[in-house]
Amino acid sequence: MPEDTIVYVFQDNNGKWLxxxxxxxxxxxxxxxxxxxxxxxMTLRELYERDPHALVRAREQYYWAxxxxxxxxxxxxx
Amino acid sequence: MNVIVIMNDSLRRDHINAYHVPPPWPRPGHEGEPxxxxxxxxxxxxxxxxxxxxxxxxxxxxxxxxxxxxxRWGMLExxxxxxxxxxxxxxxxxxxxxxxxxxxxxSLPLGGEGYNxxxxxxxxxxxxxxxxxxxxxxxxxxxxxCLPHQMRxxxxxxxxxxxxxxxxxxxxDYMAPKTIAAAIDWLEDNYTHESFFLWIDTxxxxxxxxxxxxxxxxxxxxxxxxPAIIYPQYGRSDYLTEAELNDIxxxxxxxxxxxxxxxxxxxxxxxxLGLDKNTMVIHLTDHGYLMGEHHLIxxxxxLLGNLYEPSCHVGMMIRHPEGSAAGERIKAIVxxxxxxxxxxxxxxxxxxxxxxxxxxxxxxxxxxxKLHEIAVSGRFTYELPEGAADTSQEFxxxxxxxxxxxxxxxxxxxxSYICGPYDMPSELYxxxxxxxxxxxxxxxxxxxxxxxxxRLIQFLEDHGAPEPGIAPxxx
Numbered sequence: 001m002p003e004d005t006i007v008y009v010f011q012d013n014n015g016k017w018l019x020x021x022x023x024x025x026x027x028x029x030x031x032x033x034x035x036x037x038x039x040x041x042m043t044l045r046e047l048y049e050r051d052p053h054a055l056v057r058a059r060e061q062y063y064w065a066x067x068x069x070x071x072x073x074x075x076x077x078x
Numbered sequence: 079m080n081v082i083v084i085m086n087d088s089l090r091r092d093h094i095n096a097y098h099v100p101p102p103w104p105r106p107g108h109e110g111e112p113x114x115x116x117x118x119x120x121x122x123x124x125x126x127x128x129x130x131x132x133x134x135x136x137x138x139x140x141x142x143x144x145x146x147x148x149x150r151w152g153m154l155e156x157x158x159x160x161x162x163x164x165x166x167x168x169x170x171x172x173x174x175x176x177x178x179x180x181x182x183x184x185s186l187p188l189g190g191e192g193y194n195x196x197x198x199x200x201x202x203x204x205x206x207x208x209x210x211x212x213x214x215x216x217x218x219x220x221x222x223x224c225l226p227h228q229m230r231x232x233x234x235x236x237x238x239x240x241x242x243x244x245x246x247x248x249x250x251d252y253m254a255p256k257t258i259a260a261a262i263d264w265l266e267d268n269y270t271h272e273s274f275f276l277w278i279d280t281x282x283x284x285x286x287x288x289x290x291x292x293x294x295x296x297x298x299x300x301x302x303x304x305p306a307i308i309y310p311q312y313g314r315s316d317y318l319t320e321a322e323l324n325d326i327x328x329x330x331x332x333x334x335x336x337x338x339x340x341x342x343x344x345x346x347x348x349x350x351l352g353l354d355k356n357t358m359v360i361h362l363t364d365h366g367y368l369m370g371e372h373h374l375i376x377x378x379x380x381l382l383g384n385l386y387e388p389s390c391h392v393g394m395m396i397r398h399p400e401g402s403a404a405g406e407r408i409k410a411i412v413x414x415x416x417x418x419x420x421x422x423x424x425x426x427x428x429x430x431x432x433x434x435x436x437x438x439x440x441x442x443x444x445x446x447x448k449l450h451e452i453a454v455s456g457r458f459t460y461e462l463p464e465g466a467a468d469t470s471q472e473f474x475x476x477x478x479x480x481x482x483x484x485x486x487x488x489x490x491x492x493x494s495y496i497c498g499p500y501d502m503p504s505e506l507y508x509x510x511x512x513x514x515x516x517x518x519x520x521x522x523x524x525x526x527x528x529x530x531x532x533r534l535i536q537f538l539e540d541h542g543a544p545e546p547g548i549a550p551x552x553x
Contacts, residue, residue, distance in 0.1 A: 014319060018227060029227035053316065057227070061313030061378045071381035 001068040003045040007056060011036045017054035019047055019065075025057070044068060079399070080357040081421050082276045082348065085146075086254070086337050087139060087185055088284040089363035091393045093334045096123030097130070102388075103370070105331075106324055107299040115296070115335050118342030119395075122361060125354075126395035127403035127442045133453035133489050134365050134390045135413045138377055140187050141458045142364035142414060143195055143279075149418035149433035153458035154543040160193045166432045168418045169198030169275070175427040178271045182261045183279035184208040184253045199277075201264075205257045207242040208281045214241040224305035228322075230285070230312060230376070239286050239309065249290050249336070254282035258340040262347045269351040273425060278344070282337050285309040289332030296335060297328035312376030315368075323370050330369065358424050359397040360417065365389055371514070383457055384496045384505065385487040386515050390455040396420070396438065403442035410441055410448040411489065413455075434541055452530075454537050457484040483550045488530045488537075495530040499550030504531075 007019040008026035013035050020026045026039045047054050048065040055062045063071075092099035093114045101113035135145045136153035144152035147167040161167060169179045181195075181202040188195040189204040190211070196202040207213045210231070220240035222233065229236055249255050261278045268274055283289075286308040302325050310318065310326055318326070341361075348354055366388045368374045374382055377389065394412060398404070415435030422429045423437035440446045485502060488495040494515060496505040506527050507515040520527055531551060538548045 012227075012317070016317060018317060028233070029225070031225060033225060053314075055314055055317045057311070057313075059380055060230070061376075061380070061382065062311055062315075062317055063382065064314050067314070067381050 001044060001058070001071075003043060003048070003069055005044045005068075006041060007044055007047055009040040009042055009047055009054070010034065010038065017047070017051050018057065019054060020057045029057075079425055080271070080274045080276070080353065081360065081424060082344075082353075082357055083278065083360045083362060083417075083421075084341060084344065085185075085277070085279045085362045085364065086283065086341070087279075087281050087364055088367050089334065089337070089393065090330075090366040090369075090388060091363075091391055092388075093283075093331060094119045094123075094338075094393055096120045096128060096395070097393055103324075103327060105297055105299075105328070107301060108297060114331055116338040118338045118345060119361065122341070122345060122359065122397060123395050123405075125401075125404050126359070126361070126397040127406055127408050127438075129394040129396075129408050129410075129412050129438075131409055131411045131453070131489075131491070132392050132394040133411065133413055133487075134385075134392055134455050135415055135453075137385060137390065137455060137457050138365050139185065140193065143188060145414040146362070146417050147195065149415045149429075149435045151413075151415055151434060151454065151541050153456050154538065154541055154547055157458050160191075161195060161197055166430045167198055168421065169277075171422065171427060171430060172275050172425070173198055173200060175425070176273070177425060177427070178268065178274040179277075180264060180268070180274065181277045181279070182257050182264065183277075184257045185279045185281040185284075186211050188279060203260055203264075205253065205260060207256075208253045209242070209284070209286065210235045210238045211242055212238070214238075214244070216241065216244075218244045220244060224307045228305065228307050228311060228317065230309050236309065243286070243288060252282070252290065252336065254280040254337045255340045258344050262344055265347055265351060265353070269353055275421070275425075280337060283330060283333030287326060287329035287333055289329060289336045293332035293336045294329055295332075297331040299324055299328065302328075310375055312374075312378045313382055314373055315370050315375035316373060318375070323375070326375075327369050330367070354397075354399060356399050358399060358421070360421070361393070361395045362414070362417065363392050364414075366392060379457060379484070381502075384485050385455050385457070386496075387494065387509070387513065390487055390489070396442065398424075398442060402439070403444075406442075408441055409491070411450045411453045411491070412438060412441070413450065413453055416449065451490070452533055452537065453489040454486055454534060455489070456486040483547055486534055486551070488534050490530070493526060493530060495527060495534075497531055497534050497551055506530075 008023050009019040010030050048069050052066040054065045091097050094116045135151045140158045179199045181199040184205040186209045257280050288308045419429045420438040423439050436449045483499045486497045494507040498504040505518045506520040
């Protein structure tokens with residue numbers, strides 16, 4: 001995934017950084033149960049620099065930011 | 079003579095006691111208790127040939143059923159797609175030979191969206207309501223059991239899953255019990271046939287992990303008060319807390335015990351009808367399921383889709399009515415394409431030339447020590463046939479890659495080599511010393527890796543893979 005891909009970032013109640021590549025999806029995920037209601041917009045690289053193991057939900061699964069920064073797209077599941 | 083195949087989807091090998099695999103994780107709150115309880119499959123194992131090195135070929139559900147129905151390594155030539163009209167399948171071959179054929183299934187993809195795996199069976203019954211089956215539409219007040227970001231699929235599909243199970247009250251209302259009960263009824267009506275072939279296909283213990291409460295309680299941490307993540311999102315698992323992951327494991331184990339108990343009812347009926355004297359019973363699954371190994375959960379794909387042992391090393395047992403290899407542990411490598419020729423061999427039906435697998439009967443009789451030097455497992459290559467509809471998205475992207483070849487896992491008696499196509503990295507594990515695959519030896523043993531890569535290429539060539547399915551592995 002290109003490092004300048006825009007991701008929508010939020011934090012769960014355990015302090016874990018999560019992100020999606022779909023802004024609408026991020027709004028669905030940040031439910032009232034979340035202590036932090038903020039959704040930040042940043043690039044994949046910026047997220048990776050914040051936390052290489054931040055979780056990015058894309059193509060129907062969670063990746064670490066570092067997976068997407070350094071992996072090739074071969075065999076993508078769409 | 080008859081054959082009964084019992085397929086329980088997504089059943090990890092280490093969740094059947096008979097395979098003697100050490101518990102893969104602790105069960106908080108249940109220290110000192112059995113890791114898993116599968117007394118019925120264990121008793122079947124005592125009477126069966128237990129195959130200790132069964133490795134899946136095509137992954138996951140639909141590609142596996144194609145392998146089983148055709149006796150071929152389907153991932154080399156077909157995608158997650160309906161059976162193709164020209165494919166020679168076991169139900170049709172047996173029909174032509176005069177065998178009565180019957181299928182019971184609740185495994186949604188077999189019947190949904192035109193997949194047509196009922197083809198060729200004289201009788202079939204699809205038990206409705208499993209998973210996201212388009213079945214119940216009533217406006218019942220279903221409530222998401224966990225946060226949306228923790229679950230796989232979209233909210234609408236999850237609500238459909240919840241509606242389908244909303245009216246359950248007794249165990250008989252659960253899917254595996256329903257499907258197996260229907261098969262038991264069929265046996266009472268049909269056991270006198272001269273020869274029958276019965277395939278029973280349960281989606282359980284696949285997600286949603288929602289076993290009866292008593293089976294869940296058998297494994298759940300009593301102190302857990304978190305969400306019920308019955309269908310976790312795939313991929314990296316650390317969006318889950320350790321307690322949440324543990325609870326998912328407990329839910330899964332509860333599913334397994336429910337399945338085992340109902341398989342036991344079936345085995346009892348087989349005995350009651352006297353069918354154990356003339357009926358081969360084959361117990362199968364299609365793949366495992368990652369539960370935190372390699373920081374992964376579920377059946378991830380793409381960069382995370384390498385098939386490690388928990389996904390591709392599965393159980394298989396065959397009870398021969400004459401006791402062939404009963405109670406024996408067969409260490410030879412076997413794969414799902416071997417099932418169809420085994421059944422045909424047992425029933426005395428000629429094996430069509432399209433079949434690539436080999437009958438397991440010579441192994442069971444001790445006439446040969448091995449059938450395959452290597453096992454080859456992999457997610458299929460997804461390339462839609464000309465003009466075919468893309469129905470794969472119904473299953474949440476499980477279709478795999480589009481026009482790309484995924485990594486293949488090559489397993490020998492000692493090594494597990496995950497061969498990356500294109501520029502994807504490969505991995506090598508010594509299963510003798512590292513069965514949990516925690517130490518990638520690819521740098522230490524490049525010559526072993528190269529040899530296994532060559533054996534993979536030879537296998538692909540020998541099994542008719544098209545060149546685009548081989549070229550990404552040539553380096």
